[in-house]
Amino acid sequence: xAIMNFGGVEENVVxxxxxxxxKAREVLKNETIAVIxxxxxxxxxxxxxxxxxxxxxxxxxKESKTWDKAVxxxxxxxxxxxxxxxxxxxxxxxxxxxxxxxxxxxxxxxKKHLTAGKTLYxxxxxxxxxxxxxGIIPPADxxxxxxxxxxxxxxLRRMFLQGRGLNSSYAVFQDASGRAKEKVIAxxxxxGSGYLFETTFKREVYSDLTGERGTLMGAIQGIFAAxxxxxxxxxxxxxxxxxxxxxxxxxxxxxxxxxxxxxxxxANCSTTAQRGALDWWKKFRDATKPVFEELYxxxxxGNEAQRSIDTNSKPNYREGLNKELKDxxxxxxxxxxxxxxxxxxxxx
Numbered sequence: 001x002a003i004m005n006f007g008g009v010e011e012n013v014v015x016x017x018x019x020x021x022x023k024a025r026e027v028l029k030n031e032t033i034a035v036i037x038x039x040x041x042x043x044x045x046x047x048x049x050x051x052x053x054x055x056x057x058x059x060x061x062k063e064s065k066t067w068d069k070a071v072x073x074x075x076x077x078x079x080x081x082x083x084x085x086x087x088x089x090x091x092x093x094x095x096x097x098x099x100x101x102x103x104x105x106x107x108x109x110x111k112k113h114l115t116a117g118k119t120l121y122x123x124x125x126x127x128x129x130x131x132x133x134x135g136i137i138p139p140a141d142x143x144x145x146x147x148x149x150x151x152x153x154x155x156l157r158r159m160f161l162q163g164r165g166l167n168s169s170y171a172v173f174q175d176a177s178g179r180a181k182e183k184v185i186a187x188x189x190x191x192g193s194g195y196l197f198e199t200t201f202k203r204e205v206y207s208d209l210t211g212e213r214g215t216l217m218g219a220i221q222g223i224f225a226a227x228x229x230x231x232x233x234x235x236x237x238x239x240x241x242x243x244x245x246x247x248x249x250x251x252x253x254x255x256x257x258x259x260x261x262x263x264x265x266x267a268n269c270s271t272t273a274q275r276g277a278l279d280w281w282k283k284f285r286d287a288t289k290p291v292f293e294e295l296y297x298x299x300x301x302g303n304e305a306q307r308s309i310d311t312n313s314k315p316n317y318r319e320g321l322n323k324e325l326k327d328x329x330x331x332x333x334x335x336x337x338x339x340x341x342x343x344x345x346x347x348x
Contacts, residue, residue, distance in 0.1 A: 014185050014196040016165065025053055025188035031119075033187075034059055034091025036084055036110065037098035038066040041123050043073060044153030045095065048160045048192040055082070059087025059169050088113035093120040093187070101126050101312035111273055117176075118139040119183060123148050125205035128173055130305045132148050144174035145184035147191060148204050165194030209299045214292060221328075228333045238336040245333075247340055 004013045035046040036059040047054045058075045060067045062083050074080035088094055088110050096103060096110065114120060120138050127136040127145060139145050149156045149168045156166045172180045188196045223252050224245055231241035256265035265275050298304050311317060328334060
């Protein structure tokens with residue numbers, strides 16, 4: 001484990017150089033990793049583990065689209081693909097990767113197979129942090145750990161296939177075996193993490209819920225929509241408004257930020273753009289900070305968790321979600337995006 005300095009603050013991180021794949025395989029050589037769920041994180045994590053040489057099986061509901069997807073990805077029914085309960089029985093490490101709402105629903109079936117010495121693995125701190133609301137309380141004689149890739153399962157898999165790694169946080173909630181830490185790090189390396197940074201279940205879910213509702217998804221869509229609407233209201237065409245709001249950011253500027261940071265991106269823009277950005281960024285910070293403070297408070301109180309549980313547990317949840325996503329997709333801004341993407345050189 002290395003101590004890294006992040007802007008003057010020291011943190012514990014684990015790199016693939018100091019904990020190589022061979023060591024991870026040795027730590028987990030006697031384990032059967034049962035990946036429960038084949039939705040968002042399940043495919044990427046299970047396929048990466050399989051390709052990295054670990055003993056992996058998948059547990060999923062039969063006669064579902066995700067069961068068929070698992071078969072298409074090479075998981076063999078009766079050999080490496082089982083229904084959820086059988087996979088839990090066979091597995092020594094249970095990677096519980098169902099959605100938060102589904103974890104609550106399926107927990108009674110999973111819990112009865114969590115016998116002494118097993119390991120329960122999460123990729124989100126939700127179920128444990130809000131255990132009074134979810135009812136997910138693990139037995140005392142098992143390890144409970146977390147690896148949370150900082151991105152979607154699709155990104156995790158794509159980066160793995162490119163020979164890269166997606167950074168992940170790790171945490172130990174319960175160490176019954178005395179080996180929980182080496183197991184969680186080995187699993188983090190196995191699923192394809194770039195580097196691992198230490199956290200707790202509580203910190204992970206607080207930061208994750210804030211980030212998803214904030215700059216990662218909610219806030220960025222809100223800012224996109226506000227700027228696009230102002231440009232359109234002032235006579236700019238959909239193409240011009242979309243390019244100035246989204247296309248230039250995602251295709252040109254974000255890669256520069258990812259490469260060397262915001263200051264480097266500024267330095268590689270025109271002097272007019274530099275001046276305007278430096279003059280205006282603090283106004284946007286001051287305008288949005290109260291919203292982020294309210295958001296974090298709602299997360300910390302458990303209100304956001306309860307809202308998610310209540311909404312996502314409704315029988316017609318999927319119908320409502322699809323309608324909201326359709327409204328987003330059908331908006332003028334994102335329909336303009338469909339046309340702009342088709343006009344990119346690589347698509348012609």
